[in-house]
Amino acid sequence: MKGTQLGEFEELVLLIVGVLYPDAYGLSIREEIINQTKRKVAIGAVHSALSRLQEKGFLESRLDEATHERGGRRKRLFTITYSGKRALEKNHELRNNLFNKIPELALKGLNLSGI
Amino acid sequence: MADQSEIAPPKLADRLLGWFCKDELLEEIKGDLHEFYGMERTEKSAWKANWSYWYHMLHFLRPFALKNKTQKQTSIAMYRSYIKTGFRNLKRQKLASFINVFGLATTIAISLVVYVLIDRQFSLDAFHADADQIFAVQSRIDWNGTEETWGRTPLQLGPSLKAEIPQVEEMTRVTRKLATVRFEDNVFNEVLTYADPSYLSIFSFPLIQGQAESLKGKKNIILSKASAEKYFPADDPIGKDLKILIDGKAFLFSVTGVADGFPETASFTFDFLLPFENLKEMYNIDLQGWKNIKTQSVFTFVKLDQVSSNQQVSPRLASYRDVVNDINPDWQIRQFGLYPLPSLARNGQYVREPYASGSTPEILIMFAIISLLLLASACFNYVNISVSMAQKRLSEIAIRKVVGGQRKQLITQFLTENFVLCFVATILGALVGIYAFLPGINVLFSGSGYTINIFQDPAIPGFLIILFVALSLISGAYPAFYISAFKPVAILKGKQNLAGKNRLGKVFLTMQFFLTFVAIVSGLLFTDLNEFQEEQDWGYQASDLLVVPVEDPAQYQALKLFATQSPGIINTAGSGSQIGRSFVESAIKITDEKYTVRTFNISPDYLDVMNVRVIEGRDFDENLSSDQNKSLIVNKAFLNQISDSENPFDQPVDIEGETFNIVGVTENFHFDDFFSPITPAIFRLVPEERYNYISMRTTPGGLNDTEALVKAEWTKQFPDSPYAGFFQEEVFDNFFNSTGSLKAVMNFVAMVAIILSAMGLFGLVSLFIIKKLKEYSIRKVLGANGTHIVKLVSKQFIILMSIAMLVAAPLSYMIFDTLFAQVFPGSMDTVGISPFLLTTLILLAVIFVTISSHIIQVLRMNPVKNLRLE
Structure with a gap:
């Protein structure tokens, strides 16, 4: 089903929401992505991914207290839902399985050619 | 608090975000962006932080954050429908569309050319760096x-x-x-x-x-x-x-x-x-x-x-x-x-003596005024015709209103349709201007070499766009507001007619005919003047005269000798400068007043060979030694403007320290062109070393044969020098070409003006007849005969046209009388009133044809049909 697949960037955002618990909101997630992956990410891209994840039911959110540095605006804090956690686990499992199925020789060859 | 305002992010970006972003997302997004901006400002310069704020703000232009634009989408569909109906109307009302598009396109093309001509004057030499x-x-x-x-x-x-x-x-x-x-x-x-x-x-x-x-x-x-x-x-x-x-x-x-x-x-x-x-x-x-x-x-x-x-x-x-x-x-x-x-x-x-010069602004200003008047004329036609055509669309308007169309929407609809029409006209006009009129101008004014590269000069598309928008609004506003104000109930009950007596339209039409009158008169006057100038007395005999520029006395003598041996050449004379080709100016003093006069340094027999007529005193005499450096012959203008005409021969003239006496006066002759008034000129004798030209009077009709002989002799004797001989009667050719070009332009303008005003009249008459159709039908049913109907239809238009022409004839006479008095004195006397009579006739014919086409339609119609339809 189209709606429940996890994109690469979506998975990243979902993971980081988990990592940052309970302080995951748009800006802090972007910071963390940049720190972890050294990728250049626009704030809008993060928000876009968050909104998609929420639509798919992997995330839920609530509005926090207003703070001074945000010009008196509240921030939206995200937490992973049960189905979000399931999706992450499924992805993780799938990868691990696949990784383990790679023959030793292929990995060696990979290593050799890599050097 | 001051601290906070200092680090406020760019306001415009915020407003833009608020405009496109979903309201429910706005708070968190704005909050994130502001917090981010605050962090950026602590590490970066203000402009960098601003820049990055803009960058991130624009990255919210994603589907998830955009407001639901359902409303916008329907309005786009609306415009699409307006444009479609616009094109359909263009197609359905072929004659009206043709009149409108033709008129607008022609005038747009003319304006474009005038713009290019004027723009050229303002971009001269601007290409130099700094x-x-x-x-x-x-x-x-x-x-x-x-x-x-x-x-x-x-x-x-x-x-x-x-x-x-x-x-x-x-x-x-x-x-x-x-x-x-x-x-x-x-x-x-x-x-x-x-x-x-x-x-x-x-x-x-x-x-x-x-x-x-x-x-x-x-x-x-x-x-x-x-x-x-x-x-x-x-x-x-x-x-x-x-x-x-x-x-x-x-x-x-x-x-x-x-x-x-x-x-x-x-x-x-x-x-x-x-x-x-x-x-x-x-x-x-x-x-x-x-x-x-x-x-x-x-x-x-x-x-x-x-x-x-x-x-x-x-x-x-x-x-x-x-x-x-x-x-x-x-x-x-x-x-x-x-x-x-x-x-x-x-x-x-x-x-x-300027180093650089452009073209005369008077002509450009005249062109600009003409093109503006033509544009106004075309707009007026459009207004007139679209109001009259709206009669056919009354029920459409009513239905649109009944099903909930607001007046604003109707105005938008009519303006959009108008944009469609003007767009077609602008494209056509630009093509005609670039590919027909501009090359035409280049041919007429040879050597002007105007080209347009629409892709290189951004001013041209800019000008066209401005013209397009301005024309659409000016010509579309009145019909749009007027038609959209109709009450649907009145229309559907059949009570709504195109109200009012359309006074504005009549005033416009009268003005249009007035201007057309002036345009036709100017075309005819230029034609007449051109012919007149070609028949003008040059003040000397220019035909059968071959002139060869010489570089030194040897060449002069060789040609002179050759001339005496040639039966085709009657006599020859030398001169330092040649009438119509060149001149020098010298500063003279008469009774301590300083003047500059044209000076022709000549040989004693020059006046005789050129046939410049001496009307007072005598010609130079070869045998009088005093004539060599003491005598002057002046033209009549000199006599009238400078000398004391009572006794000019006793008045010494000082030229650069030497004293001369006037011994003769010649008839005025033209040395520049026929537009410039003849200025004072003098002839004086100079020795042979200073001759730059030799003029040879040939036997009548023998000019071409003689030139061939002279040229052959020249190439034989002086291979080092170019042969540059010319016919005296060709010296004004440039000038004739340019007045001829002006004549062509004015005649063209007159033609466009006639067509535009005929179209305007056509539109107004059809409007008038549509309004009165029922009346005519009833009259016919009750037994009115043809003459009566003709009278009814044409009466008020004939009155209007008569007023226009009665005002235009004397006024345009005055305009051209003063205008030509400046550039070509006395010309109006020679032209007379025939152009004005001819113009009146042309206009009457145009009016007659335009109105009678409608009258025939009215006479032929079956009155029952009109009455039954109601």
Whole structure:
């Protein structure tokens, strides 16, 4: 089903929401992505991914207290839902399985050619 | 709190975000962006943080954050439907659409051409790099109490300015002189430009071959692309030696550069560019002189370090003026002035001996007024026709209103339809203008070479877009507001008719016919004048006269000898300058009053050969020694304007220190063109060395045969010199061509005006008839005959047209009488009233045809049909 697949960037955002618990909101997630992956990410891209994840039911959110540095605006804090956690686990499992199925020789060859 | 306002992110970006972003997301997104901005400001400069704020803000232009634009989408669909109905209406009402599109497109094309002509005047010489820092130094002279600007300055002024005024970065002196240029068999008379080496660094004339610095080498010469192709069609010109012949002396110059083709917007260029210092040995000119600007002078250009330096440099020119005035007590200069390069050519005609000049503004202003009037005329037609056509669409309007269309929407609909029509007209107009009218102008005014590259000059599409929007709004506003105000109930009940008496329309129409009248009269007048000028007495006999420019007495004598042996040549005479071709001006004094007069240096039999008629006194006498340097013959204008006409022969005339007596007076003769009034001119005798022309009177009709013989003789005897003979009757050809072109343009304008006003009349009459259709039908049913109906339909239009013509005839007579009195005195007397009568007839015919087509329609209609439909 189209709606429940996890994109690469979506998975990243979902993971980081988990990592940052309970302080995951748009800006802090972007910071963390940049720190972890050294990728250049626009704030809008993060928000876009968050909104998609929420639509798919992997995330839920609530509005926090207003703070001074945000010009008196509240921030939206995200937490992973049960189905979000399931999706992450499924992805993780799938990868691990696949990784383990790679023959030793292929990995060696990979290593050799890599050097 | 001040702290917070300091780090406020760009307001515009915020507002933009609020405009497109979903309201429910706005708070968190804005909050994140603001917090982010605060962090950025602590590490980065303000503009970098602002920039990154904008960057991130724009990254929210993603589907998830955008407001639901359902409303916007329907309105786009609306516009699409408006445009579709617009095109359908264009197709359905073929005649009306044709009239509108044709009228608008023609006038748009005309306006485009006029715009290009005017724009050219304002972009002349602007292509030079730093054009606004380049100034020409010109002299303002006290000339019998009035101030005149002269293009030239003393020779030493430029170098002194460069040496003594720090703001003057560069300076070049320029002058142009005629010489013969020869390379092997290619011999031509050419205009050579002498300039200081910085000429090529001040002006942006890039070279395609060679180095600009080579102009510093004294015997180097740089050619234009055209000259290079003329002299070296097959070879590489670089390194070749050109021979330059001046008064029989030869100078060798080595070609070291070739300039690229010059831009069309250059008001001045060069064919041959030579180092200035050569003037000293070639013409014996003192390059360090402060002599008055009359005898030894030059054009001076300076490039300042910045535009505003003009303010500091101008006052300092006064001290140089004092130096010049001390040396030349007779020639007082009021002031030297700096004249900016971009406007130099445009103002050239107010300057005596300008270096650069553009075309006359009067003609351009006239064209601009004409094109505006034509545009107004086309707009008026559109208004008229679209209101009349709206009658057919009344039920559409009513239905639209009934199903909930608001007035605003109807206005938008009509304006959109109008945009469609104007868009079609603009595209057509641009095509016609670029591919038909502009080439036409180029053919008419030969050598003007106007081209449009719509992709290179952003001003042209800009002009078209502005014209398009302005026309759409001006022509569309009235119908849109007028039609959309109708009450649907009234329409559906059949009560709504196109209300009012349409006074505005009638006023417009009267004005339109008035203007058309003026346009037709001007076309006819120019035609008449052109014919009249061709029949004009030139003041001498120009036919059967062959004139050959000569370079030295040897050539003159050889031709004279040849002429005596040729049966085809009756007699010959020599002259320093030739009537109609060239002249010199000399400053004279009569009873201490100074004047400048045209001077013709001639041989004793010149007047006889040219057939210039002596009306008082006597012709020069070869045998009188006093005639050689003491006698003058003047023209009638001299007598009328300068001399004391009671006894002109007793009044001594002082020419540069020598005293002369007037011995004869000639009939006035034309030496410039027929537009310029004849100014005072004098003839004086000079020795043979100073003849530049030999004029040969041939037997009637033998001109071509004689020329062939003379040319053959010339090439045999003088292979070093170009043969440049011409027929005297051709000297005004340029002028005839240009008045002929003006005639063609005016006739074309008159034709467009006739068509436009006929269309306007057509539209108004059909509007009128549609309104009265029921009335006519009832009248017909009750037994009205044809004449009665004709009277009814045409009466008020005939009255209107009569008013227009009664006002237009005397008024246009007055306009052209005063206009032509300036440029061509006495012409209106010769033309008479026939153009005005003819114009009246033409207009009456147009009105008759236009109205009668409608009348026939009314007469033929079946009244029952009209009445039954209601």
